[in-house]
Amino acid sequence: MDKQTFWKLIETARADAEPQEVAPRAAELLADRAATEIAASQQVLWDLLAESYRAPLWAAAYVINGGCSDDGFDYFRGWLLTQGREVFETALADPDSLAAHPAVREAAEQGLELEDESALSIAWTAYEAGTGRELPADSFTISYPALDPSWDFDFDDTDEIAARLPRLSALFDYA
Numbered sequence: 001m002d003k004q005t006f007w008k009l010i011e012t013a014r015a016d017a018e019p020q021e022v023a024p025r026a027a028e029l030l031a032d033r034a035a036t037e038i039a040a041s042q043q044v045l046w047d048l049l050a051e052s053y054r055a056p057l058w059a060a061a062y063v064i065n066g067g068c069s070d071d072g073f074d075y076f077r078g079w080l081l082t083q084g085r086e087v088f089e090t091a092l093a094d095p096d097s098l099a100a101h102p103a104v105r106e107a108a109e110q111g112l113e114l115e116d117e118s119a120l121s122i123a124w125t126a127y128e129a130g131t132g133r134e135l136p137a138d139s140f141t142i143s144y145p146a147l148d149p150s151w152d153f154d155f156d157d158t159d160e161i162a163a164r165l166p167r168l169s170a171l172f173d174y175a
Helices: 003-016 019-031 035-051 055-065 070-081 085-093 095-100 102-110 117-131 158-164 166-171
Strands: none
Touching (some): 003 019, 055 158, 085 095
């Protein structure tokens, strides 16, 4: 499986399911594929998570969710994956663009957190459903890049966040 096929899987799941059910639906769709393809999808997923392991996006998640631990950032990026390729890639290029996303706007209005832990286990769930076995541990590797040192500041520094993420700061009244 390659990234393009993975994104098609997510788009199909998005078309078939309510927003909170995209990851389970993607796992259902994936479970119908060959075991080798299911296993390969786990590497694609982790490659996308590594690609999104960026300090500016972490700062955006911090503002959106009112704080963001290591695990919380994983779950936020899981949610971001379920939003589809366009939203994902736009957020990587400009995390502040998330201020225009309907779910982010709703989160601001209702005090919701945006996260999807189940997105991290799409392949695990699919492999077990499709084969009756656990996903082989050697199916993937995880390698995160170093975070951008220019973003190494306290995300509670509202002036710095407002300067770097002005739309999200205004949306979440982060002052």
